[in-house]
Amino acid sequence: DGDSSAGNGSSGGGDDKIVMGFSQVGAESGWRTANTKSVQESAKEAGIDLKFSDAQQKQENQIKAIRSYIQQKVDVIAFSPVVESGWDTVLKEAQNAKIPVILTDRAVDSKDTSLYKTFLGSDFVEEGKKAGQWLVDEYKDSKDTVNIVELQGTTGSAPANDRKAGFSEIISADPKFKVIASQSGDFTRAKGKEVMEAFLKSNPKIDVLYAHNDDMGLGAIEAIEGAGKVPGKDIKIITVDAVHDGMQALADGKINYIVECSPLLGPQLMDLAKKVVKGEQVPPRVVTEETTFTQEQAKEALPNRKY
Numbered sequence: 001d002g003d004s005s006a007g008n009g010s011s012g013g014g015d016d017k018i019v020m021g022f023s024q025v026g027a028e029s030g031w032r033t034a035n036t037k038s039v040q041e042s043a044k045e046a047g048i049d050l051k052f053s054d055a056q057q058k059q060e061n062q063i064k065a066i067r068s069y070i071q072q073k074v075d076v077i078a079f080s081p082v083v084e085s086g087w088d089t090v091l092k093e094a095q096n097a098k099i100p101v102i103l104t105d106r107a108v109d110s111k112d113t114s115l116y117k118t119f120l121g122s123d124f125v126e127e128g129k130k131a132g133q134w135l136v137d138e139y140k141d142s143k144d145t146v147n148i149v150e151l152q153g154t155t156g157s158a159p160a161n162d163r164k165a166g167f168s169e170i171i172s173a174d175p176k177f178k179v180i181a182s183q184s185g186d187f188t189r190a191k192g193k194e195v196m197e198a199f200l201k202s203n204p205k206i207d208v209l210y211a212h213n214d215d216m217g218l219g220a221i222e223a224i225e226g227a228g229k230v231p232g233k234d235i236k237i238i239t240v241d242a243v244h245d246g247m248q249a250l251a252d253g254k255i256n257y258i259v260e261c262s263p264l265l266g267p268q269l270m271d272l273a274k275k276v277v278k279g280e281q282v283p284p285r286v287v288t289e290e291t292t293f294t295q296e297q298a299k300e301a302l303p304n305r306k307y
């Protein structure tokens with residue numbers, strides 16, 4: 001690796017502006033909206049010509065977009081893969097065309113890591129562990145069974161797989177924690193509400209909801225209130241992301257704990273893109289820095305939150 005100085009993608013305009021083709025997952029969540037904005041604004045600031053497409057949560061749309069970027073001979077392709085598997089063929093096509101690829105936000109499970117130059121994004125397993133650790137601490141003085149329901153992200157996506165795995169690793173050390181139902185809410189509010197309504201109907205005693213993102217948690221809050229229960233009290237809620245609406249619900253006492261996942265990947269992505277296009281060496285993995293929020297911390301942080 002470290003070859004492809006693919007700078008000869010003379011994109012017609014005569015200037016040597018880098019052209020980036022970016023395939024976004026969709027617009028499923030507040031996180032995603034903030035991420036798209038970050039990518040678009042950072043491209044402008046970095047003087048990078050951004051070609052952007054929204055795959056509406058469908059892998060086939062992402063593959064089409066990537067193929068079209070290859071055809072257009074862009075200088076670099078960046079994408080956030082909706083699911084982890086099934087990318088080898090199209091990534092090989094990019095490699096054959098000598099167009100470097102950067103994974104942003106989500107990973108692929110390709111064995112051949114030379115198919116992409118770097119992967120920029122969060123450590124989702126770590127996020128799941130942080131969520132589990134809060135629960136362990138919260139119930140450390142109790143011996144009673146804790147009934148947990150889980151709203152998973154998009155089936156087959158890296159954040160759904162990893163947030164589930166990290167959480168489960170931590171809570172499985174104590175048998176009092178029981179995940180009594182776990183289903184995908186596809187990272188959306190509407191699905192989060194719908195699945196939570198079903199959970200509430202079939203499970204009379206739910207102590208905790210672990211939602212893989214704020215949006216599903218916010219949808220679930222509507223379902224919980226609709227069932228005459230108090231979110232944050234009757235059912236404790238842990239989510240991931242820390243977008244504005246999630247933080248507001250945390251400050252209002254409806255969510256109990258949020259594990260941050262930063263969507264502001266744009267500036268780092270543009271830096272990496274410039275290096276990769278020049279043929280410079282970049283680290284194979286760039287992990288986003290992030291924190292966690294309690295209700296008190298949310299109240300403090302909220303006024304200065306950018307998204």
Ligand code: AHR
Nearest residue numbers: 029031105159187213261
């Ligand atoms: O890949 C990141 C995840 O995707 C975010 O946590 C979720 O909100 C988004 O849809």
